[in-house]
Amino acid sequence: MNILSQSEAAGKALLRPAAMGKMRVFRLSAKTMRASQFHVATLKEAPADAEVVSHQLMIRAGMIRKLAGGIYSYMPMxxxxxxxxxxxxxxxxxxxxxxxxxxxxxxxxxxxxxxxxxxxxxxxxxxxxxxxxxxxxxxxxxxxxxxxxxxxxxxxxxxxxxxxxxxxxxxxxxxxxxxxxxxxxxxxxxxxxxxxxxxxxxxxxxxxxxxxxxxxxxxxxxxxxxxxxxxxxxxxxxxxxxxxIADTGEDQLVYCPDSDYAANIELAEALPLSVAVPAPAEALRKLPTPDTVRCEDVAKLLGLPIERTVKSVVLAVDTPLGAEIWLLLVRGDHEVNEIKVGKVPGLDAGFRFASEQEIVDHFGCVPGYLGPLNTKKPVKVVADRTVAHMADFVSGANEAGFHIAGISWGRDLPEPEIVADIRNVVAGDPSPDGKGKLAIQRGIEVxxxxxxxxxxxxxxxxxxxxxxxxxxxxxxxxxxxxxxxxxxxxIEQGHDAKGIIFPAAIAPFQVVIVPMNYAKSETVRQAAGELLEELLKVGIDAILDDRDERAGSMFADWELIGVPHRVVVGERGLKEGKLEYKGRADAEASMIDIAEMPAFLKRELLG
RNA sequence: CGGGGUGUGGCGCAGCCCGGUAGCGCGCUUGCUUUGGGAGCAAGAUGUCGAGAGUUCGAAUCCCUCCACCCCGACCA
The missing domain is CATH 3.30.930.10 (Bira Bifunctional Protein; Domain 2)
Known part of the structure; x- marks a missing residue:
């Protein structure tokens, strides 16, 4: 038999059952809509290497299994x-x-x-x-x-x-x-x-x-x-x-509650905080600050607000002539934004953090006490907009254990060569569109x-x-x-102590039917089976838990998996012609007439 | 790639310091009881102790090499 006729024969064999009618196909799919046939593989404990909730819950709910670092099998669920x-x-x-x-x-x-x-x-x-x-x-x-x-x-x-x-x-x-x-x-x-x-x-x-x-x-x-x-x-x-939007997101989103401005923090522009540079009011003075490296601690030690301190970050640009050293200045409570730094002329071809050796060579001092004043060798200075508008500020003295206070541009050192927006915005900064103040929340880029x-x-x-x-x-x-x-x-956005709370649109199943005493009660078995067929018929993606597990363990499984709607079929309710309904996020269950249930669920799924 | 940590049954862990032939909980199998919120009792099964090489009468345990995984270090959907 050649390959062609073989595959032809196979093709016919495959086609025949489907051609025999819809019932067969329907029953087949209804079968996999039963938990005993499907693969429900929940875990009580998550593997130790799962850090974030979504990872833990996906593994516990049996949705993924790890094959290698960052490589997962997607399980049926x-x-x-x-x-x-x-x-x-x-x-x-x-x-x-x-x-x-x-x-x-x-x-x-x-x-x-x-x-x-x-x-x-x-x-x-x-x-x-x-x-x-x-x-x-x-x-x-x-x-x-x-x-x-x-x-x-x-x-x-x-x-x-x-x-x-x-x-x-x-x-x-x-x-x-x-x-x-x-x-x-x-x-x-x-x-x-x-x-x-x-x-x-x-x-x-x-x-x-x-x-x-x-x-x-x-x-x-x-x-x-x-x-x-x-x-x-x-x-x-x-x-x-x-x-x-999720607190566990890796990105910071900047937005303005009073306008439609919204940007990733990488991009969000920090406007100058003041227009005029205040006149110098203090005298320059060198102060001992032993073992005080972070701006926060320096401010505390000197009894000054952190907004009066300036942080120094040293970068190197590799050129054919050797490494060129740059000094970035941002206010003590601000953070350097590397994306913005990468757009500064001279730094846009690539930069790296300077090595400790390079720092000592140029500043004559170890990191922690660096500043723009009295550098050993000349360095290129980039001041953040905010820093350029400061007076009487504090920075490192380029001498271990000392800071200098009362520094003012123009008087104590030349105006910075380059003034640029090189910091992350912070909540409360003015919105770049001039329409209010910025707020920040975290997000996951999808x-x-x-x-x-x-x-x-x-x-x-x-x-x-x-x-x-x-x-x-x-x-x-x-x-x-x-x-x-x-x-x-x-999942990061929708979960609670019991597990996942999926939006119905993407839940693995829209509805789960949980029968009580499935194996022993003929009435329950029949009612549950009929309900499943009803729901499938009206296009609801339902699964019947026919595993005959204990009630508590079935409830726990489906709450973990995050199926948004649950119908409990029990003899108690059936006697009164009712079924119990509970939404995944609901506190209480409610009783619904059997005949009403498909229409009720349809409404719930639409709403 | 740098720094730190961990590899022991399907999952979570103890044992390692101080070498003596592997244990606990969950899960799994069988039986009986139980049955609306992850049951109880009884009996079981499951381990190249990450890999290789070494020290030793003897290695999960000590030494060396390697590998994998995780955490921290800001190029992404």
Missing amino acids: GLRVIRKIEAIIREEMNRAGAVELLMPVVQPAELWQETGRWDKMGPEMMRVKDRHDRDFIIQPTSEEVITDIARNEIQSYRQLPKNFYHIQTKFRDERRPRFGVMRGREFTMKDAYSFDRDEAAAERSYQAMYQAYVRTFERMGLSFRAVRADTGNIGGSLSHEFQV GHVFFLGTKYSEAMNATYLDETGKPKLMVMGCYGIGVTRLVGAA
Whole structure:
């Protein structure tokens, strides 16, 4: 038998049962909607290496199992959540006019060499060789491949705009994978890429994706915020992150309660806190501050507010002529923002923290007592805007165990060469749009939209012919959603002492039927079975717990898993024609007529 | 990549300092009882003690090398 006829025969065999009618298919699926057939694998204790709640709960609920650092198997319970998230994303992407395709996980090095990212990407990008010793990568993202597709497929302006997306496995060899699914090495991402004839059209594509993301996350029942973001390595000019609000988030979101300003702290501009520089009022004086290194402690020791101190951070820029040393000055209670520092002219080509040796060479003093006054060798000084507007401030004396107070610009040292915004904003700072004060909350980045421009189309010569027959570069955008990270984010946002509280839209099951005395009571068994069929029939995603476990352990399992609606079938209630209903977040259960239950649940799921 | 820590049954841990042939809880199996909030009793099964090399009559325990994992160190969906 040749291969063709073999697969033909197999195809027929597979087709036949389905062709026999819907009942068979229906029963088959109803069967897996029973807990004894499905895989319920809860754990009382979480593995010791699970740090954050979402990680602990996902493992305890049997949704993921670790295979290696940052690499997880998605177990049946977890996969259902992922599939539901993917379904919502697909619907909203399609609605927004994007077209799904699927690009390979393994990609040839040549494409990445074409854009220069083969060299630019660090060890985070996984590189592999095939048997012919040719270089490949495991995709961390797909700009190169999609641009290659676009330049081959799109010749005319008539084919634009176009937006391709796929939902695919990504691999990033994170320096430090952690938090389970929130920062894994292997993960699933939806990435979309738009191609337009010019900037104006590309901006419309960007807006369409932005709106699609808003709809997507709203449908998932998440509380989130879209914030302006830094464009980072991917490049481009316009960018927003979609952040799920959670105290455990890694990102800090800056927003203005009185306006619609919102930005990642990496980007949020810190306005000068005062316009005028106060006149010097104090005399310069050197004060002993033994073993007092942190600004907070110096202020306390000297009996001054911390706002009068200035913190020194020393950077080095490697040049062909050797390392150039820079001194950054921020107010004692402020933090240096490295993204902003990286935009300062002279530091924008890359910088690092200076070594202790370099510091001693230039300041004649060990870190802890550094300052702009009396440096051993000249250094380039960058003052934060706030610092530039200070007078009578305190900084290190460049002598171990001493600080200098009463320093004022112009009088004691020259005005700083460079004044720039190099600090993180803090709550209470004025909003950059002038409409109030800033507030800060934490978030988990689950989506990111970028306006790319022609960065990739230029590098890879992706052009189309316009109406006049002239070749023009396609203008691109790219748009990502972290599918697997969304599961973690949803759990960080929705959980209590008992376990996960999933929004119904992405819960592994919408309703769980928990029968009492399943094995012994024929009436319960029948009522529970009928209810399951009823619910499945009206399109409710329900599961029947037919494991005949003790009530307490079934309740505990489903509360841990986070199924939003629970129906208890017991002889007591059945005698009165009623079933017990309880929402996952409800304090009390209520009794509902049996006949009413499907309609009742439908309403609950819609509401 | 640097600093710190941990590897003992499916999960959580004790034992290691002071070498003497592996133990507890959960889970699992069987039986009886129990049955609306993670049951009780009884009987069981499950370990290359992360890997390799060494010291020793004898190594989970001491020495060396390696590996994996976790935490802390701000290039990301």
